[in-house]
Amino acid sequence: MNNTPDLPPYLVEIQSRIGTMPKGMRNTICDVPGVKLAHLTLKECECQTGVTALTTHNEHPFYVRTRAAAHVFNGFGKSTGLVQVEELGELETPILLTNTLSVGAASEGLIRHMLEITPEIGLEAGTVNPVVFECNDGYLNDIRALSIRPEHVLEALGNVSRDFEQGAVGAGRGMSCFGLKGGIGSASRQVKVGNNTFHLGVLVLSNMGRLPDFILAGEPMGEELQHSIDKIENGPEKGSIIMIVGTDLPLSERQLKRVAKRTGVGLARTGSYLGHGSGDIALAFTTADPVLFKSRRKTMTVEQIDERRIDRVFRATAEATEEAIVNSMLYAQPVIGRAGNNRYALADLLADLQNKM
Numbered sequence: 001m002n003n004t005p006d007l008p009p010y011l012v013e014i015q016s017r018i019g020t021m022p023k024g025m026r027n028t029i030c031d032v033p034g035v036k037l038a039h040l041t042l043k044e045c046e047c048q049t050g051v052t053a054l055t056t057h058n059e060h061p062f063y064v065r066t067r068a069a070a071h072v073f074n075g076f077g078k079s080t081g082l083v084q085v086e087e088l089g090e091l092e093t094p095i096l097l098t099n100t101l102s103v104g105a106a107s108e109g110l111i112r113h114m115l116e117i118t119p120e121i122g123l124e125a126g127t128v129n130p131v132v133f134e135c136n137d138g139y140l141n142d143i144r145a146l147s148i149r150p151e152h153v154l155e156a157l158g159n160v161s162r163d164f165e166q167g168a169v170g171a172g173r174g175m176s177c178f179g180l181k182g183g184i185g186s187a188s189r190q191v192k193v194g195n196n197t198f199h200l201g202v203l204v205l206s207n208m209g210r211l212p213d214f215i216l217a218g219e220p221m222g223e224e225l226q227h228s229i230d231k232i233e234n235g236p237e238k239g240s241i242i243m244i245v246g247t248d249l250p251l252s253e254r255q256l257k258r259v260a261k262r263t264g265v266g267l268a269r270t271g272s273y274l275g276h277g278s279g280d281i282a283l284a285f286t287t288a289d290p291v292l293f294k295s296r297r298k299t300m301t302v303e304q305i306d307e308r309r310i311d312r313v314f315r316a317t318a319e320a321t322e323e324a325i326v327n328s329m330l331y332a333q334p335v336i337g338r339a340g341n342n343r344y345a346l347a348d349l350l351a352d353l354q355n356k357m
Contacts, residue, residue, distance in 0.1 A: 004166045004331050010354055011330055011347060017217040018326060019319030021312075024188035026162070027323075029201030031188040032246045034058050034287050036160035037203070039170025039184070040152045046142040048337035051106060052097040052170035052184060053156040054203065056246065056285055062118045062128065063293045065090040068285035069256035073264055077240055077279025080107055081131035085283070089253030090291050093130050094157060095283070097171035097184075097205045097242060100136040102148035107132050109153025125293075133281065135207035135240040137174030140337030167331035171205050174337060177329050178222065178271065179211035179233050181343040185328025189316035191249060193309060200247040200313065202263070202320040206328040208239035208278045213271035216326065222271065228349045237275030241267060243321055245284035249313060250303040260284040262314045266321025284317075 007015070024031030034057035041050040056066040068091045070082050078100050085091065093114055098106045110130040115121055121128050137143060156170070165184070168175075172183020188201035211233070214222035243263040251259065260282040267280065274280050289303050305313065329346040336342040 007330060007347070011350065014217050015323060015326070018323040019189070021189040021316055021319055024190055024199050024201065027188050028164070028186035029188060029203040029244065029246045030162040030164070031199040032201050032248050032287060035201070035246050036162055037164045038156045038159040038161060039165065040156040041169050041173050042147055043173055046338040047145060047147045048141040048174040048335055049099050049102070049137055049147055050170040050173045051148055051152050051156045052172070052205070053153065053160060054095040054244065055160050056091060056094070057287050057290070059290070060117065061094060062092050062114060062121065065092050065291040065293060066285045066287060067251070067253055067256060067289065067291065068283060069253050069260055070281065070283045071257060071260040073280035073282070074274045074278050076277055077134065077281050078103055079133045079281060081129050084129040085131065091131060091285060092128060095244060096132040096153060098132065098134055098148055099141060099143055099171065099174065100134045101143050101146060103132050103134050105146065105148050105150055106153050109150030112150055113154055113157050133205065133242040135175055135205050135242060135279070137207065139176055139341050140335055140343060141174035142338045166327055168333050168335050172328065174335070175205060175207040176239065176343050177206040177325070178209035178214040180329055180349070181332040181335055181345050182206035183328050183332050185324040185326070185331065187320040187323035187327055189320050191312055191316050193249070193305060198247060198249045200245065200249065200316040200320060202317065202324040203244040204321065204324040204328055205242040206325050208237065208241045208280070209270070209272045210237050213273070215269060215271040224353070225349050228352055229344050236277065237273060238277035240279035243267070243282040245282065245317055246287070248287050250288040250305055251286045252302055252304040255304055255307070255310065256284040256286060259313060259317050262317040263321045265318035266325065269318070269322045270325045
């Protein structure tokens with residue numbers, strides 16, 4: 001139940017080999033109740049970029065705040081808002097993804113959105129902390145053109161839904177992954193705790209890796225795929241990946257930090273080694289037990305999972321992250337962009353290999 005076209009059976013079989021835990025109905029982060037997402041995509045000539053907006057619940061984000069934590073694996077990144085998330089353990093805005101040089105414009109758009117729906121901001125309620133993540137799409141996109149404007153953010157936020165496309169869309173339009181086309185990918189897992197079934201979903205913006213290092217569902221594929229393309233890139237790994245984990249499991253901010261760190265397991269399973277020039281950042285949030293801005297309580301009780309049972313949450317995070325990265329490539333179409341640069345689609349290369357068998 002998403003807007004991305006169905007994959008052919010042999011690619012579905014590859015997906016099925018990633019992990020063992022049951023998937024959610026949509027197999028996206030929107031399996032988490034209340035979570036919604038939308039893209040704004042710009043795709044004309046050398047402009048190949050966009051914005052992706054994620055809302056964590058149906059309530060007002062400033063008044064009903066989402067518990068969250070972030071982890072920076074490699075700090076070669078230009079995201080905004082993480083300092084306050086680290087300090088307070090909460091989100092008070094939606095989450096945005098875009099390209100590196102558009103963080104400022106995206107932040108302005110998000111701030112304008114929050115000012116519109118929250119008249120108290122900047123007056124009796126103080127200011128607001130916009131959370132915007134980025135990756136550098138300059139290989140395919142004319143990033144210097146600063147094509148993303150605040151109004152693009154407002155349009156994306158006005159169209160959030162539980163169904164969304166994956167691949168070369170939104171913030172992922174100009175992104176590259178393992179030397180092929182990357183972008184937006186998502187996956188989810190069901191987590192059983194006692195008699196209750198919870199959901200954990202991952203959303204990635206993939207823009208990292210070297211093709212020789214690529215591992216697909218446990219099988220090294222990079223060397224074989226290199227024979228199918230006409231331009232082989234050598235040199236160190238560079239790029240970035242943003243990994244967003246959402247769940248309705250009751251987790252404290254400290255536990256969310258632990259969960260965010262486990263995205264690194266899924267990332268490594270695809271062959272990335274988090275190179276020097278790669279900005280690799282994860283954020284985890286839970287829609288359970290939100291922080292009420294207008295609460296008059298002097299103390300509060302926070303529900304959290306018994307940590308003797310948290311391994312299943314870690315496993316779900318690793319599995320969903322690995323599959324989300326793979327999905328960002330499997331669903332992506334080839335793109336030709338700035339200066340005629342192009343990125344091949346993984347699905348096309350795998351189809352060629354399938355036909356040769």
